[in-house]
Amino acid sequence: MLVTVSGPVPRWATAGKRDQRTRPSATRFGRFTEMLARHYGTQVSAWSVWNEPNHPQFLLPQFTKRGTTREYTAAKLYRQLFQQGEAGLTKGGTRAPVLLGETAPRGTATAVAPLAFLRTALCLNAQYKKRSSCGRLKADGYAHHAYTTRGGPFFTPPANDDVTIGVLSRLNSALAKAEKAKALPSGTDVWLTEFGIQSWPDTRLGVSPQQQAEYRSISEQLAYRSGRVRMFSQYLMRDDLPRPGSEIQRYSGFESGLRGHGGDAKPSYEGFRLPLVATRGGRATTLWGVVRPTTRGTSVTIDYRNGSRGSWRRLKTDRSNTRGVWSTTTSASTSRQYRVRWTAPDGTTFTGPPTRSYRAP
Incomplete structure (x- = not known):
């Protein structure tokens, strides 16, 4: 169990006592x-300090204007919150990891970009040089929400x-530079504590149910x-349940679930x-997958069909490693779709959704 301790907070716990987000x-x-x-403490596997502190919905002010420049005020506030939060958890007797960050993926006119936020919270300049007056934060990992677009x-x-x-490599590189500057412990892990792909019925931000399943799997491979x-x-x-109003308002929540709001399973389930x-490559298509859950090597069957309505045929079987991950290759084809079948130890057979091939950039 991951517990994220976050704002908004009671008004009396803020500096101005005017709202629940400004200078807690x-x-x-x-x-x-x-x-x-x-x-x-005994029930918690990991703690995270604050949800999306680089977003104005959870911490204010994000910026403070000084002359012609803007300071990343939220990141400075967050450093204090993390230090006190981590110290409180330690004093309370936790032995579970305490995570820094849980940052939102992109900066806007009102939200600090995650890497700018990271640098400021760690007292690093744009070249990742640390201010000598700042010590190293006692973080056991860095949490991030790596959402993408449609x-x-x-x-x-x-x-x-x-x-x-x-572009997780950007975060990996930033953490490596922060470790070199002695702003973070070496070997800081990345915890992608929130991720999903928006799907229909949100036609503005979402993709088709089949694409949702495909994009989610590709994203897991990138993370792996x-x-x-x-x-x-x-x-x-x-x-999320639909909200009253126009289509934009109706689907202004999250349509990234594995089930629709009515409970019906999507292909991504x-x-x-x-x-x-x-x-898909020039001469071959590489198939990669995971069996969840398993803690030992297991066999999977890969099927294919030509087009979206052809009959399924067995392609081959493959065996996973102890983490359930497997990989194999087959001949390149732009028209084929694939699926995986797996029989669990209790004899139940599960079948994954149809999957099209993609050419990686």
């Missing part, structure tokens, strides 16, 4: 986390301080190959159990 008291936050650790997992945001799932990623989570299980990625 780090001292009182530390007292609160201590009590949480004392009460819930452009898919390979989307590359133009702003270099943004981090979506397709990242090297630093320790956790890759799914948000949500079930879509079985795609979460059996992720499958088909990457």
Whole structure:
């Protein structure tokens, strides 16, 4: 169980006592986390300090104007919150990891970009040189929400301080530089504590149900190959309920669930159990997947069909490693679709959704 201790907070716990997000008291936050650790500590596997502190919905002010420049005020506030929060959790007796960050993926006119936020919270300048007056934060990992757009997992945001799932290397590089500057402990893991692909019925931001399953699987493969990623989570299980108003207002929540708001399973529901990625090259297509859950090597059967309505035929079987991950190749084809079948130890057979091949950029 991951517990994220976050704002908004009671008004009396802020500096101005006017709202629930502006300059929350780090001292009182530390007292609160201590009590949480004392009460819930034995049930918690990891703690995270604050949800999306680089977003104005959770922490204010994000910026403070000084002359012609803007300071990243939220990041400075967050450093104090993290220090007091981590100290409170430790005093409360927790032995679970305490995570820094849980940052939103992109900066805007009102939100600080995640890497700019990271540098400021760690007292680093643009060249990742640390101010001598700042010590190293006692963080056991860095949490991030690597959401992408409907452009898919390979989307590359133009702003270099943004981090979506397709450019996790930016975050890996930033953490390596922060470790070198002695702003973070060496070997800081990345925890992708929130991730999902928006789908229909949100036609403005979402993709088709089949694409959702395919994009989610590709995203998991990118996380698996990242090297630093320790956790890759799914948000949500079930879509938010529609809201009154226009279509934009109706689907202004999250349609990233594995089930629709009515409870019906989308293709990504079985795609979460059996992720499958088909990457098409010049002469061959590489098939990669995961069996979830398994803690030992297991056999999977891969099927194919020509087009979207042809009959399924058995292609081959393959065997996973102890983490459930497997990979194989087949001849390149632009028209084929693939699926995976797996028989669990209790004899139940599960079938993943149809998956098209993609050409990686």
